Amino acid sequence: MADEMNLPKGELMKGKKGLVMGVANHNSIAWGIASQLAAQGAEIAFSYIDAMEKRVRPLGESIGVRVFVPAEVTDDASMDACFAMLEKEFGTLDFVVHAIAFSDKNELRGSFVDNTTRENFLRSMDISAFSFVDTARRAARLMPNGGSMITLTYLGSERVIPNYNVMGVCKAALEAATRYIARDLGPKKIRVNAISAGAIRTLSLAGIQDGRKMIAQGRQFSALKEDTSVEGVAGCALWLLSDLGRSTTGEVIHVDAGFHMIGLPDEAQDEG
Numbered sequence: 001m002a003d004e005m006n007l008p009k010g011e012l013m014k015g016k017k018g019l020v021m022g023v024a025n026h027n028s029i030a031w032g033i034a035s036q037l038a039a040q041g042a043e044i045a046f047s048y049i050d051a052m053e054k055r056v057r058p059l060g061e062s063i064g065v066r067v068f069v070p071a072e073v074t075d076d077a078s079m080d081a082c083f084a085m086l087e088k089e090f091g092t093l094d095f096v097v098h099a100i101a102f103s104d105k106n107e108l109r110g111s112f113v114d115n116t117t118r119e120n121f122l123r124s125m126d127i128s129a130f131s132f133v134d135t136a137r138r139a140a141r142l143m144p145n146g147g148s149m150i151t152l153t154y155l156g157s158e159r160v161i162p163n164y165n166v167m168g169v170c171k172a173a174l175e176a177a178t179r180y181i182a183r184d185l186g187p188k189k190i191r192v193n194a195i196s197a198g199a200i201r202t203l204s205l206a207g208i209q210d211g212r213k214m215i216a217q218g219r220q221f222s223a224l225k226e227d228t229s230v231e232g233v234a235g236c237a238l239w240l241l242s243d244l245g246r247s248t249t250g251e252v253i254h255v256d257a258g259f260h261m262i263g264l265p266d267e268a269q270d271e272g
């Protein structure tokens with residue numbers, strides 16, 4: 001994949017060790033980011049949920065990943081074991097990529113107010129927002145020399161997007177959490193940012209009703225009139241996780257072909 005994406009090789013991440021959470025398959029945003037980081041010399045560990053191990057291992061091995069560790073973010077014992085393993089293997093960390101979200105797909109459709117249950121609301125928040133707080137606290141202890149962490153978010157946190165529903169609320173919490181974590185960890189020289197990516201065809205997107213429409217409309221209404229590319233998201237990740245990003249923290253950066261800043265699309269005006 002690294003070659004397929006024709007990634008520029010370099011040394012921007014040379015000497016840096018970190019954790020990438022959330023690779024499920026070759027379409028995952030975390031995979032695009034990991035490939036980019038590996039091409040720039042990073043030493044990477046992958047965490048995964050058990051069901052994904054068979055897919056994740058060969059992908060990781062193809063870019064030189066040698067540490068694979070299960071991490072179910074709702075389970076404290078699993079997270080304890082994950083970070084104990086990282087400490088044993090790496091000693092310290094320089095970066096973390098958090099690319100994890102989940103919600104019951106039955107609630108990613110139709111009316112938010114009618115379809116959102118307490119159980120799924122809390123579970124979605126736990127997996128998609130709290131897990132970043134928990135990860136950041138654990139990772140910071142392994143970052144005595146400072147570091148950089150990123151998470152992935154979507155415009156549905158700021159504006160209403162059809163069917164995104166409870167996930168929009170989770171992403172709003174995730175973005176606010178990013179700022180609070182950035183404030184707390186700033187004095188330790190740990191930077192914390194979120195990338196707000198445009199819609200990309202992944203397993204997670206498939207769980208949202210009319211997810212493909214989100215891609216098509218994102219393209220149609222974007223300034224660049226094109227899909228958001230995983231390479232573009234990974235490029236932003238590389239900037240934030242390398243020393244190039246040294247003065248940026250607490251930000252939510254849109255990488256969506258300029259979709260977020262359009263108020264009224266040209267097409268809507270044409271219809272008037």
Ligand code: NAD
Pocket residue numbers: 021022023024025027028029030048049052071072073074098099100101102127152153154196197198199200201202203204205
């Ligand atoms: P993906 O399905 O490839 O990745 C989601 C990952 O979350 C998977 O690896 C899955 O195993 C992991 N995960 C789910 N529940 C977990 C749990 N309980 N414990 C540990 N891991 C768990 O999809 P993706 O689109 O690459 O998603 C990565 C991130 O990017 C998510 O936060 C998603 O919301 C965000 N994002 C995606 C898009 C898009 O259009 N695809 C746009 C903006 C932001």
